[in-house]
Amino acid sequence: MPQYQKALEIDPSYVLARVNLGLALLQRGQVDEAVANYQTALKINPDSAQAHSNLGVALFQKGQLDDAVAHYQKALEINPNSAEAHNNLGIALVQKGQLDDAVAHYQKALEINPNYAEARNNLGLALVRKGQVGDAVAQYLKALQITPNSAETHYNLGEAFVQNGLLDSAIAQFQEVLRLKPDFRPAQEDLDNAEALVRQLESNKN
Numbered sequence: 712m713p714q715y716q717k718a719l720e721i722d723p724s725y726v727l728a729r730v731n732l733g734l735a736l737l738q739r740g741q742v743d744e745a746v747a748n749y750q751t752a753l754k755i756n757p758d759s760a761q762a763h764s765n766l767g768v769a770l771f772q773k774g775q776l777d778d779a780v781a782h783y784q785k786a787l788e789i790n791p792n793s794a795e796a797h798n799n800l801g802i803a804l805v806q807k808g809q810l811d812d813a814v815a816h817y818q819k820a821l822e823i824n825p826n827y828a829e830a831r832n833n834l835g836l837a838l839v840r841k842g843q844v845g846d847a848v849a850q851y852l853k854a855l856q857i858t859p860n861s862a863e864t865h866y867n868l869g870e871a872f873v874q875n876g877l878l879d880s881a882i883a884q885f886q887e888v889l890r891l892k893p894d895f896r897p898a899q900e901d902l903d904n905a906e907a908l909v910r911q912l913e914s915n916k917n
Contacts, residue, residue, distance in 0.1 A: 729755075730762050737769055745769045760790035764799065771803055779803050794823040798830040805837055813837050828857040832864045835871070844874050862892040869898070873905060878912075881905050 733748035749766035752759055767782035783800035786793060797820035804813035817834035820827055831854035838847035851868040855861065869884030885902035888895055 730759065730765060733762075733765055733769070737765070737772075742769050742772050746773070758789055760786045760793060760796070763789065764793060764796045767796075767799060767803070771799070771806075776803055776806055780807070792823055794820040794827050794830065797823070798827065798833060801830070801833055801837070805833075805840070810837055810841050814841070826857050828854045828861065828864070831857070832861070832867060835864075835867055839867075839871060839874070844871050847871050848875070860891055862888045862895060862898075865891065866895070866898050866901075869901060869905075873901070878905050878909050882909070 729748050729752040733745040733752070736742075736745040736748065746766065746769045749762050749769060752762040753766070756762070763782045763786035767779040767786065770782065771779040780800065780803050783796050783803060786796040787800065790796070797816040801813040801816040801820070804810075804816065814834065814837050817830050817837060820830040821834070824830070831850045835847040835850035835854070838844070838850065848868065848871050851864055851871065854864045855868070858864065865884045865888045869881045869888065872878070872881035872884060882902060882905050885898045885905065888898035889902065892898070
């Protein structure tokens, strides 16, 4: 971060340095400071797609969904091929309950970058909410081909298997989550519940 501050001391109109400083502040949890830097960057260059996209992320974190969506959309007007902006817009649209639009943006992100594992995982989540659990499973499996050590995706796949009644498969996914992330309590709870249900079903057979 000091290097960006130094660059801005030399040239306060250096947009890229201000965008990078905003990202560093965001990663440190200094959201308001990040917003201020992105807004300054956009005063200097209103057509900075990255500044609009990053500002959208910061505003989303502040709970300002409509403003976040507006900046993601502006970023995509400037750069329609930003897979990241499509993915982030999808996340915001899910929060607003606009599932069909969210799915469309996740799919666009994946057209641009088929190996975008986060977008595949997010598409899976949106499909589950639409009741398309089988399609969601397919997306989670593709995401895990790209990032096999994603505890989050393993967990989401386990949840989808539970909804499909595939308890043994779900148990395997929850076990993998706990191997990767032993302190992830929801996975432990779901594993316990799934194992208890399997025991109950086996008991009922006998």
